[in-house]
Amino acid sequence: MSDQNINIPEVSVDCVIFGFHATDLKVLLLKVDDSEYWSLPRGAVSRKESLGMAASRVLKETTGIGNVFLQQFQTFGAVDRYKHYSKEQTKAVLESSKKEATESLSYQSTISIGYYALVDFEKIAPPFKEYQWCAISEIPNLLFDHNDFVDMALVSLRKDLRYLPIAKLLPEKFTLRDMQNLYETILDREFDRRNFHKLLMRYEFLIKLPEKRKGGANKPPNLYKIDVEKYETALQDGISY
Amino acid sequence: MSDQNINIPEVSVDCVIFGFHATDLKVLLLKVDDSEYWSLPRGAVSRKESLGMAASRVLKETTGIGNVFLQQFQTFGAVDRYKHYSKEQTKAVLESSKKEATESLSYQSTISIGYYALVDFEKIAPPFKEYQWCAISEIPNLLFDHNDFVDMALVSLRKDLRYLPIAKLLPEKFTLRDMQNLYETILDREFDRRNFHKLLMRYEFLIKLPEKRKGGANKPPNLYKIDVEKYETALQDGISY
Numbered sequence: 001m002s003d004q005n006i007n008i009p010e011v012s013v014d015c016v017i018f019g020f021h022a023t024d025l026k027v028l029l030l031k032v033d034d035s036e037y038w039s040l041p042r043g044a045v046s047r048k049e050s051l052g053m054a055a056s057r058v059l060k061e062t063t064g065i066g067n068v069f070l071q072q073f074q075t076f077g078a079v080d081r082y083k084h085y086s087k088e089q090t091k092a093v094l095e096s097s098k099k100e101a102t103e104s105l106s107y108q109s110t111i112s113i114g115y116y117a118l119v120d121f122e123k124i125a126p127p128f129k130e131y132q133w134c135a136i137s138e139i140p141n142l143l144f145d146h147n148d149f150v151d152m153a154l155v156s157l158r159k160d161l162r163y164l165p166i167a168k169l170l171p172e173k174f175t176l177r178d179m180q181n182l183y184e185t186i187l188d189r190e191f192d193r194r195n196f197h198k199l200l201m202r203y204e205f206l207i208k209l210p211e212k213r214k215g216g217a218n219k220p221p222n223l224y225k226i227d228v229e230k231y232e233t234a235l236q237d238g239i240s241y
Numbered sequence: 242m243s244d245q246n247i248n249i250p251e252v253s254v255d256c257v258i259f260g261f262h263a264t265d266l267k268v269l270l271l272k273v274d275d276s277e278y279w280s281l282p283r284g285a286v287s288r289k290e291s292l293g294m295a296a297s298r299v300l301k302e303t304t305g306i307g308n309v310f311l312q313q314f315q316t317f318g319a320v321d322r323y324k325h326y327s328k329e330q331t332k333a334v335l336e337s338s339k340k341e342a343t344e345s346l347s348y349q350s351t352i353s354i355g356y357y358a359l360v361d362f363e364k365i366a367p368p369f370k371e372y373q374w375c376a377i378s379e380i381p382n383l384l385f386d387h388n389d390f391v392d393m394a395l396v397s398l399r400k401d402l403r404y405l406p407i408a409k410l411l412p413e414k415f416t417l418r419d420m421q422n423l424y425e426t427i428l429d430r431e432f433d434r435r436n437f438h439k440l441l442m443r444y445e446f447l448i449k450l451p452e453k454r455k456g457g458a459n460k461p462p463n464l465y466k467i468d469v470e471k472y473e474t475a476l477q478d479g480i481s482y
Contacts, residue, residue, distance in 0.1 A: 011252060011318075011352055047351055051318035075316040075354050077252075077292035110288055111252055111352075113316050159404060 013055045014042040014076075014112045014146065016153040017065065019121035019133060020169040023181050026133040027150055028063065028126065029142070038134075039143040040150075042112070055115040063131060069118045069168045073156035076145060077111040112144075116153040118168040157186060162238035167226050175213055175221040176200065183241060191241070203239060205231040254296045255283040255317075255353045255387065257394035258306065260362035260374060261410040264422050267374040268391055269304065269367065270383070280384040281391075283353070296356040304372060310359045310409045314397035317386060318352040353385075357394040359409040398427060403479035408467050416454055416462040417441065424482060432482070444480060446472035 017028040017040075029038045043058035045051065051072065060066045126132055134140070139150055157164065166186065170178055176197050184190055200206060205227045212220035258269040258281075270279045284299035286292065292313065301307045367373055375381070380391055398405065407427065411419055417438050425431055441447060446468045453461035 045318065045352070051316060051352070054318075072316060075292060075313060077286065077295075077354075111286070111292070113318075160400060163400060 010110065011045040012042050012112045013045055013051065013058045014040050014114055014144075014149055015055065015059050015062075015070075016040060016073075016114065016116040016150055017059070017063070017119060017124075018116055018153070018157070018169060019119050019124060020182055020185065021121045021133070023185055024135040024137075025154075025185050026121065026135050027139060028124070029132055029134045029139070030062070031130045031132060032143075037143050038140050038146075040146045045113070051113055055113070059115075059117060064128075065117070065119060065124055069165055070115050071118075071156075071160075071164070072113060072115050074114045074149075074152050075111065076114060076148065112149075114149050114153060116157065118164070118166060120168065120171055122171045154186075161186060162240065163235055165231065165235060167231065173209060173211070173223040173225055175223060176206075177221060179206075179224075187241075196241070199241060203230070203234040205234050251351060252286040253283050253353045254286055254292065254299045255281050255355055255385075255390055256296065256300050256303075256311075257281060257314075257355065257357040257391055258300070258304070258360060258365075259357055259394070259398070259410060260360050260365060261423055261426065262362045262374070264426055265376040265378075266395075266426050267362065267376050268380060269365070270373055270375050270380070271303070272371045272373060273384075278384050279381050279387075281387045286354070292354055296354070300356075300358060305369075306358070306360060306365055310406055311356050312359075312397075312401075312405065314355050314357055315390075315393050316352065316354045317389065353390075355390050355394060357398065359405070359407060361409065361412055363412045395427075402427060403481065404476055406472065406476060408472065414450060414452070414464040414466055416464060417447075418462060420465075428482075437482075440482060444471070444475040446475050 019026045019028065028041070030041055031038055041059065041062035043054070043062060045054040049057065052070065055070050055072070056066070059068070059070070121133070136150070136154065139147065141147065142150070157166075161183075166182060167174075167179070169182060177193075179200060180191055180193065180196050183196070206224045207227050209223045209225060211223045213223055214220055260267045260269065269282070271282055272279055282300065282303035284295070284303060286295040290298065293311065296311050296313070297307070300309070300311070362374070377391070377395065380388065382388065383391070398407075402424075407423060408415075408420070410423060418434075420441060421432055421434065421437050424437070447465045448468050450464045450466060452464045454464055455461055
């Protein structure tokens with residue numbers, strides 16, 4: 001690196017991929033080959049692409065996941081981001097990167113733009129063997145400052161909940177109870193069933209399907225799907241809860 | 242610049258400084274010397290500082306303003322950020338920078354981290370003659386994509402209003418009507434006076450002062466100040482309106 005550029009920080013995109021299963025909010029983690037280290041999928045931003053493009057590309061390249069809802073939530077750039085980790089630890093996770101071309105940049109990266117993705121857990125199987133879904137409450141120590149990324153992504157998800165298409169975390173067909181579980185899990189509080197359902201129905205973005213969910217012990221609950229256009233309109237003003 | 246680093250984007254911090262006067266939300270703009278061009282205060286991020294430190298430093302160096310509430314709201318990195326401007330326009334504003342050392346970086350910057358500041362309009366006089374307060378509704382065409390910065394800062398301010406110490410936009414002593422004006426201006430909607438005041442008082446962060454505001458035609462209204470500790474507690478859970 002030339003002296004002229006010694007002060008220029010490099011830039012990466014780091015992704016918190018949220019999925020929802022049963023009553024657990026989960027995050028997709030990358031286990032570094034033959035090591036005990038975990039991290040989030042990440043990659044360097046090139047000068048030739050927008051940040052949104054970079055986030056999509058990194059997600060696709062590292063996990064195979066494409067065409068999902070991605071939201072920028074915070075940019076991290078503390079000077080001591082790596083202080084908790086040895087050079088060997090940092091190197092280990094970066095060497096597991098799928099893109100050789102970005103390795104040398106990633107290693108030096110001091111600024112990372114955090115994006116989170118909202119994905120349908122049932123559709124996204126862990127793409128490679130080194131990936132694993134992990135419940136929010138059980139996330140291990142991650143490399144770099146990636147625990148901060150998960151924490152802040154969750155804070156952001158909670159703060160912006162009214163404006164976010166969190167139904168993307170549900171399968172295409174779901175019950176009102178599923179939707180309530182999702183809100184309750186993200187917000188870590190309980191809602192009165194009757195009031196919550198009434199509130200949801202008020203926005204008119206839920207389409208009741210002729211089908212019911214089979215297999216349960218009790219009366220089978222109705223299935224619903226999202227009216228995308230009405231959902232987007234409701235999200236613009238914010239969905240109160 | 243060496244070939245090795247050709248893909249590394251440079252990073253700057255760009256600041257939207259909000260002030261509030263009468264019933265106008267205003268932004269502090271920088272007029273480029275001897276030109277018709279306006280921009281936001283900005284500066285390059287060095288590798289030796291955190292982003293928050295960089296934002297504070299840039300704000301202090303470019304405007305003289307220190308010790309204010311700063312909030313990161315979005316990072317911009319579209320590849321076509323400069324397409325609307327000629328090389329001369331871009332050069333003009335960058336040459337007006339107070340810090341020579343950062344000029345060469347700024348010129349090439351393709352990633353900018355947006356911060357907004359909430360300041361007391363009465364305390365912050367435009368620091369240099371080339372700075373001017375401008376009402377949100379009257380902001381001219383700005384250099385780079387700075388109009389997007391102002392727009393997105395406002396979107397962010399509105400979305401996060403429940404959690405933000407917007408009282409920092411008011412003078413130390415203010416009336417309930419001042420506070421209502423502030424909410425109404427930011428949200429661009431009206432509140433019922435009685436309900437709004439009742440709502441505010443519920444949070445108990447307003448301290449009623451023995452003084453009243455003088456000089457008005459009607460009955461002089463009571464002055465209030467913020468109980469900082471209670472205000473911070475209320476903001477943690479969010480202040481509903």
